[in-house]
Amino acid sequence: MSELEDLYQEMILGHAKAPRNFGRLEPCNAQAQGYNPLCGDRIGVSLLLSDGRIADVRFDGAGCAICTASASLMTESVKGRTRPEIDAVFHRVHDLVTGKGNRDDPLLGKLAVFGGVSEFPMRVKCATLPWHTLNAAFDQSSTPVSTE
C-alpha cells in the first residue's frame, strides 16, 4: 500500500463523505469551536453530558477529509465515555498520528485507521483538531480553540 493509500483509507474516505453525528446538538450543555488557521478547517463540537459521561455528541463545520473523518470517528468513539477515558484514547491517537503509537493498541479500535497520518507531519493537526475542540468543549472554553 502506498503512503497515500494508507492515509486515505476506505474508512477515512467513507467517513469524510458521509460523516456520522454531523450537525449541532440541541439542547447541549457544552460546546466549542476549533479552527486551524493554516488550512481553514473549522470544527464545532457540541456535547450532552450526563453523570460525567458523554450522552450524545455532534460536530459541524468544514474541513479536509482527515479532519472530517477524525471528527466523525471521534464522535463514535467517545459516546458513553468519561473524560478520563477520553483523555486516554486521545493520548493514544496523538501518539499514533505522531509516529509514536501502535495501530494494534486495543484502546484505539477503529481509530487505528489514522496510523497513516504519521507519514504526513503537515496533516497531524487535521487529525487532532476535533479532539482539541472536544477538550475545549469539556473545559467550556468561551474562546475558540486554535491549533496554532
Place this chain on the structure above:
Amino acid sequence: MNNSAPLPGSGALRAEFPILERKVHGQALVYLDNAATTQKPRCVIDKLTECYTQWNANVHRGVHLLSQEATEHYEGARSVVARFIGAKTSDEIVFVRGATEGINLVAQTLGRTLLGAGDEVLITALEHHSNIVPWQLVCRERGATLVVCPITDAGELVPGAFESLLTPRTKIAAFTWVSNALGTVNPVAGMCAAAQRAGAITFVDACQAVPHFRVNVQTIGCDFLVFSGHKVYAPNGSGVLWGRKAVLDTMPPWQGGGDMISSVTFEASTWNRVPHKFEAGTPDYPAAAGLATALTWLDAVGMERVQAHETALLALATNRVGELPGVRIIGTAAQKASVLSFVIAGIHPHDIGTILDRKGVAIRAGHHCAQPVMDRLGLPATARASFGVSNNSADIDALVDSIRMVQKLFGS
C-alpha cells in the same frame, strides 16, 4: 533585451534553477507555488556567495576597502531597482525586508500624520492580509475608517464601485495590482487617477505584478508601490518601497537607529536624507545585491517574453484544468496573471495539496492570506497553482495528471 538569454520555460532556463534538479518523494519537482515564493536562479545564489566571500562589510560606515565595495554594491542595487521600475531617482527606492514591511512603514508614518477622525482609507476586497491589517491598525489608532471596494463573483472589482467610494474623506487608497488568491489584474492606472482626483494618496501592492510583466511607476501614476524580492527570484529579506520623493520628504522617520540619523545628541536627533531616513540599522545588503542580480537577469530574459510565456501557460492551464469533470476555476476575471485557483467537488483543497505533493507537484492550499476573498466567495479555501518563468507545458501536464489521481483516489 539580450538575445542570448534562454527563453522562459526552456530547458536552458530551467537549468539555471539548481533546485529543479532535486526530487520530491522520489518524483521530479514541479514547482507551481511561485505566488508564495519563487525559486532562485544560480546567478542570484552566486551573488550571495560572492558577497560573503569577496566584499562583506557594513555599508555607509567603514573607511576600509571592503566597506566601500559593499556600499557600492548596495547603492548600485538601488540604481538597478530604480531603472527597473522607472523611478526618476534612486533616492525614491527604500529597501525593506519585504512588501509587508513597506506597507507598515507607510501606514505608520504617512498614515499616522495624514489620518484624522472621520478620514477614510480605501482598499479592495482582493487584498492580501498584509495590505489590510497595517491600515486597520492605523485607522483604529487615528479614529479613521477602513472602506472596502467590493468584488464580483468573478473576482473583479464591482464596476464603478471604487470610484463611487472615493470621497473628500479618502486620504489614502491602497490596492493590489494583481490578486494573489485569484490572479485578477486590477486597472491600477485608472484607479490611481480617480483616487488622485479625489485628493487621495495612492499606494499599489505590486508583489504579484513585478515578476510577471513590465512595471513602470510613471505609467501607473501612483504615489507609492511595494514589492517583495523573494517573489521575483531574489533572496529573502529583500524588498522595495518606492515613493515619490516629494511625498517621502514629508514623512517622519519610522524606526530609529543607525544609518537613519544625521546627528544624535541626548536632547534631539536629526534625520538622514531620504531614502536612508527609512532604513534604520544595518540593511540586508547581500539581499539587495541579490535583488539587483535577479532583476538584471529577468531583464535579460525579457519581461515581454516572460509575460507572453506566462499568459500562454495560464490559458493552457485554465483550459486543461477547467475541462476536468468536477473541477471549478475560482476567479474568472477577464484580466488575470499567473494564478490558477480551483476547487474540486467534494474534495478539500488541503487533501488536494497533500496528494499533489506526493507526485512532486507543489501548490498552495488554503486561504492564501486573503481570508476576506474566501469569505466573499463562500469558500473555506482553494487549491492554487501559480506560474513563473521556469514553468512549461510539461508542468501543466503533471498538474492535470495529479488532479486526475486525486479524483481517482477519492472515487469521484
